[in-house]
Amino acid sequence: MPDSELRDAERTAEHYRRLAAVDPDRHLADLGTALYNLGAVLTRHPDRFDELDAVLREDIEVRRRLGVRQDLAESLNHYAMGLGLHGRRAEAHDVVREAVVLYRELATTDRAYLPLLAAALANLGNQLAELGRRAEAVAVTRESAAIRERLPDAAAHASALADLGLALSDLGDHEEAAAKLKAAVDRYRGLPDGHSFAYWATLVGLEQELTKLGRADEARPVREEAATLYREFARDNPEFITYSTALFSKNGITVSDDGEPTRVSTDQLNDHGLRLASEGRFDEAIAVLRDVEARCRAADSKPGLAKAFHNLGLVHAWRGDPAAALAATERAVGLHRELLDRPLLADSLHSLGNRLAALARHREALAATEESVALYREIADPAGLARSVNSLGIRYCDNDRHEEALKTTEEAVALQRKLDSPTGLATALANLALRHARLDRLAEVPGLTTEAVDIVNTLDDSHPSDNLAGLAESLAWLGWYLKKHGHRRQARAATKAATVLRRG
Secondary structure (H helix, E strand, C coil): CCHHHHHHHHHHHHHHHHHHHHCHHHHHHHHHHHHHHHHHHHCCCHHHHHHHHHHHHHHHHHHHHHCCHHHHHHHHHHHHHHHHHCCCHHHHHHHHHHHHHHHHHHHHHCHHHHHHHHHHHHHHHHHHHHCCCHHHHHHHHHHHHHHHHCCCCHHHHHHHHHHHHHHHHHHCCHHHHHHHHHHHHHHHHCCCCCCCHHHHHHHHHHHHHHHHCCCHHHHHHHHHHHHHHHHHHHHHCCHHHHHHHHHHHCCCEEECCCCCEEECHHHHHHHHHHHHHHCCCHHHHHHHHHHHHHHHHHCCCHHHHHHHHHHHHHHHHHHCCHHHHHHHHHHHHHHHHHHCCHHHHHHHHHHHHHHHHHCCCHHHHHHHHHHHHHHHHHHCCHHHHHHHHHHHHHHHHHCCCHHHHHHHHHHHHHHHHCCCCHHHHHHHHHHHHHHHHHCCCHHHHHHHHHHHHHHHCCCCCCCHHHCHHHHHHHHHHHHHHHHHCCCHHHHHHHHHHHHHHHHC
């Protein structure tokens, strides 16, 4: 926008500041309007966010003094979007939640506020997703879509369905995500100006979901249509390329000159590094992940850097270098705290607990694992919770809190029974047998050990992350314990299973 527009908006705001200072009853509302307009202009100047932040805060304070709820809600929602775009997601969440409360109150008596409530809910859903609170994000975005479905604005409903599809994808529900994105595409196609940027972005999202689901034949025409639209937009609006590049790079996606969306190379390198480690090629894996680290530093990508450190921690641990594993994992945890990404923070805290325990720092390990479990409960990740609760049982045992260890490991077994993870269930069962043995409750040990052994005997391929060495040690000890107490058959089976795991 021309600089003159910004100068005019600044002069107008300053003019009404002086008038409102003298006669607030007459000019405070004018000041609020002037500040809102100045904020709208500053929004188009990303390099002046500090000024925008101050103006929008002042605008909100004026709206509070005026006591007009709809104006305050509008300013809060506007401010939250700006905060979110600049990475201040926790602040944005608190601000937009207040806007949602106000719009909900207004909409109970006047349906005209329903569109604004739906927009604020969509904003809230976006902030929740960026904070890693994905289940909450889906619930809020689903409510926004339900409201918009009842309204006559078909474009807004299409947008809400697309938002819901993306939120479901973040949660890992790719089937429903694809269905919602397909519904959004269908609605966009029914609009007179359906070939919009939002339509193109929705096509890209749909293509990504279909690809994840292995539905290549359905994904191909969607990808081709998206690429055609991209070329048209790039030809008619060169600014589109800059905008789309910035938008998708935040999510680890690049768009080729032909409009083909692809994952950036750091993601591919991360996967390659972990694949090398799973094959026991640790030196090569570490070299690849160090390259990822260097690239992310050069790009100033904190999410990428956090992921690289997390993966380096895993590989060092699998290699048997606990000190290097701890150093990398601590850096990953620090970055994930800064980024406020709760799922990744939960995962890295779980790893941190394991790394600390390997160095006999058991109190610190317990604290990290307890925090991990609490986060996994909040974000409703069943697999992560089961894994972390199992580790928490071990951490309690390491700290001589054996009754708590038993209770926690019982929960771990119950959680693992609901999952399709034979190694996870076998490990939890063996740990529960150990907990009973530690408390001299012999009666439970043979059955639990036998069930664990039966599962181990069905295992095929393994991965370093499965920690089969730990499971082998558990079964070997249980074999000794059962033999000591006269359960020779179960003892032989446990010892044999431990031997097979060690050879594998």
